[in-house]
Amino acid sequence: xxxxxxxxxxAEEIDLTEANEIIDKYLTLPGNLMPVLQGIQDAYxxxxxxxxxxxxxxxxxxxxxxxxxxxxxAQFHLxxxxxxxIRVCVGTACHVQGAERITExxxxxxxxxHAETTEDLRYTFxxxxxxxxxxxxxxxxxxxxTYGKMTVQKVDExxxxxxxxxxx
Amino acid sequence: xxxxxxxxxxxxxxxxxxxxxxxxxxxxxTRLIAxxxxxxxxxxxxxxxxxxxxxxxxxxxxxxxxxxxxGRITYDFVVPEDVAAILDQxxxxxxxxxxxxxxxxxxxxxxQQMRVVMTGCGQIDPERLDAYLEEDGFKAIEKCVKEMKPxxxxxxxxxxxLRGRGGGGFPTGMKWSFCAASPGNHKxxxxxxxxxxxxxxxxxxxxxxxxxxxxxGMMIAAYAIGxxxxxxxxxxxxxxxxDRLQKALDTCYEKGYLGKNIQGWGFDFDMRIKKGAGAFVxxxxxxxxxxxxxxxxxxxxxxxxPAVKGLWGFPTNINNVETFANVRHIIxxxxxxxxxxxxxxxxxxxxxxxxxxxKHTGLVEVPAGMSVRDVIYQVCGGIANNRxxxxxxxxxxSGGCIPAEVLDTPVDYDSLIKAGAMMGSGGLVVMxxxxxxxxxxxxxxxxxxxxxxxxxxxxxIGLKAMLDILERITxxxxxxxxxxxxxxxxxxxxxASLCGLGQTAPNPILSTVxxxxxxxxxxIQDKRCPSNSCKELLLWQVVPEKCVKCGACLxxxxxxxxxxxxxxxxxxxxxxxxxxKSCYDACRxxxxx
Numbered sequence: 001x002x003x004x005x006x007x008x009x010x011a012e013e014i015d016l017t018e019a020n021e022i023i024d025k026y027l028t029l030p031g032n033l034m035p036v037l038q039g040i041q042d043a044y045x046x047x048x049x050x051x052x053x054x055x056x057x058x059x060x061x062x063x064x065x066x067x068x069x070x071x072x073x074a075q076f077h078l079x080x081x082x083x084x085x086i087r088v089c090v091g092t093a094c095h096v097q098g099a100e101r102i103t104e105x106x107x108x109x110x111x112x113x114h115a116e117t118t119e120d121l122r123y124t125f126x127x128x129x130x131x132x133x134x135x136x137x138x139x140x141x142x143x144x145x146t147y148g149k150m151t152v153q154k155v156d157e158x159x160x161x162x163x164x165x166x167x168x
Numbered sequence: 169x170x171x172x173x174x175x176x177x178x179x180x181x182x183x184x185x186x187x188x189x190x191x192x193x194x195x196x197x198t199r200l201i202a203x204x205x206x207x208x209x210x211x212x213x214x215x216x217x218x219x220x221x222x223x224x225x226x227x228x229x230x231x232x233x234x235x236x237x238x239g240r241i242t243y244d245f246v247v248p249e250d251v252a253a254i255l256d257q258x259x260x261x262x263x264x265x266x267x268x269x270x271x272x273x274x275x276x277x278x279x280q281q282m283r284v285v286m287t288g289c290g291q292i293d294p295e296r297l298d299a300y301l302e303e304d305g306f307k308a309i310e311k312c313v314k315e316m317k318p319x320x321x322x323x324x325x326x327x328x329x330l331r332g333r334g335g336g337g338f339p340t341g342m343k344w345s346f347c348a349a350s351p352g353n354h355k356x357x358x359x360x361x362x363x364x365x366x367x368x369x370x371x372x373x374x375x376x377x378x379x380x381x382x383x384x385g386m387m388i389a390a391y392a393i394g395x396x397x398x399x400x401x402x403x404x405x406x407x408x409x410x411d412r413l414q415k416a417l418d419t420c421y422e423k424g425y426l427g428k429n430i431q432g433w434g435f436d437f438d439m440r441i442k443k444g445a446g447a448f449v450x451x452x453x454x455x456x457x458x459x460x461x462x463x464x465x466x467x468x469x470x471x472x473x474p475a476v477k478g479l480w481g482f483p484t485n486i487n488n489v490e491t492f493a494n495v496r497h498i499i500x501x502x503x504x505x506x507x508x509x510x511x512x513x514x515x516x517x518x519x520x521x522x523x524x525x526x527k528h529t530g531l532v533e534v535p536a537g538m539s540v541r542d543v544i545y546q547v548c549g550g551i552a553n554n555r556x557x558x559x560x561x562x563x564x565x566s567g568g569c570i571p572a573e574v575l576d577t578p579v580d581y582d583s584l585i586k587a588g589a590m591m592g593s594g595g596l597v598v599m600x601x602x603x604x605x606x607x608x609x610x611x612x613x614x615x616x617x618x619x620x621x622x623x624x625x626x627x628x629i630g631l632k633a634m635l636d637i638l639e640r641i642t643x644x645x646x647x648x649x650x651x652x653x654x655x656x657x658x659x660x661x662x663x664a665s666l667c668g669l670g671q672t673a674p675n676p677i678l679s680t681v682x683x684x685x686x687x688x689x690x691x692i693q694d695k696r697c698p699s700n701s702c703k704e705l706l707l708w709q710v711v712p713e714k715c716v717k718c719g720a721c722l723x724x725x726x727x728x729x730x731x732x733x734x735x736x737x738x739x740x741x742x743x744x745x746x747x748x749k750s751c752y753d754a755c756r757x758x759x760x761x
Contacts, residue, residue, distance in 0.1 A: 030480065031442075033462035038404075038443060072464040072621075074446030075404050091366030092561060092597045093523035095611050101748040105726070108746075129448060129615065131405060132369035133183050134523035134595075135225025135530050144407075146187030152726035152750050 018043045019051045023058050033059060033069060037076060046077040082117045082124035084162045086110075087141040088150075091130030094138040102138050103127055105155045122167065174213030175259060178232040180290060182221030182376050183369075183408055188228035189247065194218055196248040200255055209260055212236075217299075220377015222290035223531040224277055227270065237262050244270040273549055277528055280547040282509070284517045285493045286533050289377030294412050297419045300380040306425060308499035309387045313433040321392035322348060325495065328503035329515030334360060334451075334488030335563060335592040336668075337514075337581040343485060346475040348393045350483035357395040358479065358486040359386055360456060361402040361409070364448040365564030366615065368595035370519040370531055371489035375402070375409035378493070379416035383426070383439065385492030388499060390437045393485055398437065401456050403444040414441055448619035452667045453486045455621065466621045467667035490519060490594075510536035514580035518591070522548045524598040525555065534579070541575040544598060553756050555600040558699075559683070563592025565612045566672030568679025569605065588679040590672075602753065604701035605684040606691055609677045610638040616673040627670030630661040634677065642702040646692035651681060700761045703747050707761065712737045714759035724754035 022039035026032040036059065040051050047070060056063045070076040086106060090099045107113055110123055117124040133139050136148025140155075142162060147154060177197055181190045197216045201207065207214055222230050227244040233254065234240045241264055243254065250268060257263050292299040300306075312321050326341030347355060359382060363371040375382060386398050402410050417439060420426040428436050442460050449455045450465040457479045459465035478484025494516060498506045509516050514536035520543060523529045527549035534543060540560060544550065551557050559569040568589035570577060577587045584591050599608065617631040634657055637650050658674030665671045681688060690698050697705040710721075715737045722732040729744035730751060740751070740760070752760045 031460050031462040034445060034459070035443070038445065068464050069462070072447060072466075073444075076445060092564070092595070092611070093367045093529070095366075096524045096597060096599055096603050096608070098749060098753055101750065104746075105748065128405065129364065129619070130366035130369075131183075132363070132372045133187055133225065134367055134369055134521060135184050135228075136187055137523060137529075139187075146183070148184075148187050151724070152748055156726070 089131040089139040093134035097137040099138040176234040180230040181218040184225035196251040220289040221373040242270040308496035328506040333490035347485040355395040356479045356484040357398040359400040362451040368593040385495035398439040525600040526598040561597040562589040571683040604699040605680040612676040624666040626664040644695040721751035724750040
């Protein structure tokens with residue numbers, strides 16, 4: 001080990017009130033780890049590091065176990081995500097209807113790949129297994145808005161629409 | 169119908185309907201009915217009812233108008249701009265708008281089906297308990313508690329011949345009796361609504377369209393087995409289903425249909441929703457229970473079976489949504505009636521999600537035993553765009569592909585397995601001549617590899633190795649020995665894997681090799697993809713003899729790679745082409761390859 005002074009790690013400034021409230025709500029429920037983490041994810045948009053320590057302490061579980069759960073399920077995120085989450089369904093029905101060209105066009109237009117976020121935090125892109133609206137295949141979603149019967153042209157229209165939306 | 173009977177406007181609001189704009193249509197109806205004073209004009213009540221999925225999602229928004237004079241008329245592709253006309257012409261002037269009316273195929277689609285499980289879906293408002301009660305809701309559980317002993321309920325289900333609709337097809341009554349026989353007073357009941365199979369969405373539609381029937385099915389099972397607590401494990405990708413089920417549960421608690429001493433019948437049952445977090449393997453029952461306990465959703469070896477030692481170590485019974493949705497009909501109408509539907513080994517009806525290259529995609533419920541051909545050609549109108557049928561993939565990633573030669577296979581558990589596929593959750597993805605079977609196998613393997621939990625070696629390493637081989641083949645770098653290697657590995661992985669995911673993951677490969685070996689060989693020997701689907705093997709050019717000079721390719725191309733003028737054969741400019749296949753899919757004459 002060097003003698004250099006330890007680099008001061010700036011503690012992440014984060015308001016834990018909401019996380020504490022979520023933990024209070026599920027404290028006595030058996031199997032509460034997942035609902036707590038889901039609540040935190042809903043509230044903060046992702047699962048920030050300080051909340052993991054808090055959950056470990058208050059629910060009396062090892063942080064390693066929490067990380068195990070967080071990394072196992074596709075719906076948990078450890079990094080901040082974009083304001084607009086673009087999901088393209090790549091289920092079987094969408095696949096045979098050409099979902100691949102939709103995803104690749106998004107990749108090209110946004111310059112990010114699967115599960116990545118643009119630097120300006122505007123977009124996060126995700127391929128998802130099945131959104132269950134196979135009759136409308138191929139399907140894309142931006143946040144809660146669904147776009148059925150997607151074409152490559154529609155990709156550009158969608159990006160234009162959300163580029164025009166304000167960030168705040 | 170008496171003159172005082174109201175007018176009903178039913179608007180399909182499943183996820184499909186909403187994504188097509190059903191909310192706006194509903195708002196427009198409500199607004200205009202008030203604004204135009206329709207109720208006063210016709211002297212009747214006009215109820216706008218939002219219903220669950222009606223099945224034909226491709227034609228959303230579907231609106232049914234029921235009036236005493238004209239009966240029930242269905243309009244399809246309704247947009248808010250149509251609403252004023254429907255109100256003025258249909259409801260006030262009593263004239264059907266023939267132009268907007270759903271065409272004859274809609275009636276074919278509906279008439280060919282037999283709706284048992286989905287009777288409520290698309291008819292009643294899923295958010296109103298009264299609507300369910302009017303349809304004899306909770307009569308079945310009342311009959312069970314008041315007139316039958318738990319063992320009699322299990323017997324009735326056994327006699328009906330109901331088999332698990334999650335795909336495995338284990339007899340439901342027998343499953344219940346195992347858990348009922350386990351000692352202890354505290355037992356769990358789980359409803360598996362982790363419908364992860366890409367291409368299947370009937371569980372979601374049932375939960376969205378008729379949540380109370382699932383609750384009632386679970387109450388009956390709980391009474392029969394002796395469970396006092398239940399979970400519904402729903403995947404998080406289904407927010408609307410979670411929302412409607414939660415509302416239904418809240419209402420049940422409020423009105424005393426759940427909780428302690430339900431309706432004064434001396435029967436207790438508690439239920440809650442458990443939201444999944446995006447892991448396909450959690451559809452496997454032992455993984456699902458681990459997930460409810462708050463762990464990583466990893467399967468464990470059986471025995472002990474859940475019926476003996478399940479959730480938190482207590483005896484547990486798990487059934488699928490569609491299974492529970494069947495139960496109340498068996499109790500209400502009797503096991504004899506139920507057993508009279510379907511085939512010798514598969515009783516009742518089965519819901520299929522028919523998607524892909526078929527004319528009318530959607531949910532169809534037919535008596536078990538109808539042939540695959542009838543489902544695709546009679547009910548769903550055949551293949552879209554005048555193309556040729558190639559195969560149908562049944563049962564999702566765990567199933568297999570059925571080629572044209574065995575299209576007359578009846579849809580029941582045993583016949584499908586004999587044909588090399590399986591019922592699975594009931595997804596039927598139809599493929600035409602533009603779908604490459606090697607690519608389909610690669611697709612499913614990519615999916616199962618990604619979703620493998622990684623606990624056991626055959627699944628974790630084996631699937632990756634198989635996928636590598638398939639990728640090589642689709643890129644034109646395959647060898648003839650690869651096919652044998654795939655078959656050999658597939659057999660081993662099936663035998664050696666810990667849970668259902670690994671045990672069925674090789675099925676898409678095994679069935680495509682069995683029926684479409686020539687496509688594998690074309691990729692390996694001729695470096696050619698017969699369906700013009702695998703990117704690396706394509707030349708991309710217009711075949712002048714086949715081109716009918718329609719210009720459809722030009723309209724589809726997003727990158728200015730097509731040159732076309734009226735009356736001329738199209739030309740493909742390779743420098744601009746991104747190989748996105750839009751032109752290929754748009755061309756109905758197979759003139760691009």
